[in-house]
């Protein structure tokens with residue numbers, strides 16, 4: 001223990017300590033600074049000798065340091081004193097340490113401060129604090145996103161329910177409407193056939209109008225029924241072999257009165273051999289009835305309709321071309337949308353529901369086929385449909 005009575009040993013201990021050690025006189029001037037202090041703050045011993053503590057304190061801490069120094073001069077020591085030093089090159093160093101006071105006969109002599117450089121630790125703490133805040137923020141954002149998603153999910157399922165209820169209502173209402181309409185048509189037939197006495201010419205004309213409008217209503221009800229069945233997913237599909245040429249011919253025969261009424265010229269280019277596909281008869285009927293009756297409806301009197309049917313290696317291609325009013329370019333992208341009708345058909349007062357092509361496209365896609373068209377306003381349209389041969 002003798003060595004510790006030796007002043008040189010104490011000096012050596014202070015000088016080479018791993019902490020910043022400084023001693024300040026009653027005027028705040030440095031009496032002593034150790035090697036670590038000089039290394040970190042960048043001053044030589046001589047330079048330090050010309051400095052007072054306010055020269056190395058970061059400005060925002062000056063006031064607190066002056067107040068503490070005044071207390072020290074009264075003999076008060078400080079534990080865990082934190083402040084910031086400024087090095088010669090301007091670096092800011094966070095320090096933390098103890099300051100003890102040397103007094104003699106009640107008079108202040110000097111202070112001894114032992115500080116630790118805690119800049120790196122504080123930086124790490126700040127970083128951790130930043131990360132923690134970020135995590136809290138992210139957590140909050142995730143909670144908000146979850147809330148938004150939950151609300152959206154609820155809205156979607158409500159919309160789904162509502163749509164389903166709507167489709168069910170339309171399906172039920174359409175179904176109920178079909179029977180009275182059919183009965184109206186029977187009675188018109190009976191009146192026309194003279195079951196209730198002779199019918200005058202004028203009465204015949206009015207009965208004809210009632211009949212046409214009843215038929216139009218039946219078509220509308222059929223379209224509603226089919227769309228709602230499709231949307232409810234209850235469109236029953238029963239595949240059977242269908243001879244496409246025969247089917248199209250049958251549809252044309254049905255529509256013959258309308259073709260004749262408008263004096264339209266219908267030509268056909270069919271494949272030599274019969275083309276038979278395996279499909280649902282109802283679907284094929286809806287597709288071609290819609291496409292051919294559109295060609296008839298939207299072609300002015302005296303116009304032409306051409307039907308082509310070809311079998312290619314991997315598909316069957318059917319085209320229905322007309323010399324009708326065409327579809328305005330700006331509206332072509334909407335043509336398969338539910339209830340969409342182009343401006344030129346509304347201005348010309350041509351009747352329709354805007355449901356046919358929506359139904360046709362949905363049904364064709366259900367069978368794995370495709371539909372597209374080319375059209376020039378006032379020149380005509382060509383609708384193409386493909387099916388896969390089975």
Ligand code: ADP
Pocket residue numbers: 290294295298322324325326327335340341342343345351352353354355356357358381
């Ligand atoms: P609509 O009952 O109105 O005919 P569709 O769904 O069958 O309903 O057709 C939608 C719209 O597409 C029609 O209103 C019409 O504007 C246009 N369109 C369909 N086919 C033709 C065609 N061959 N020529 C001109 N426009 C057509």
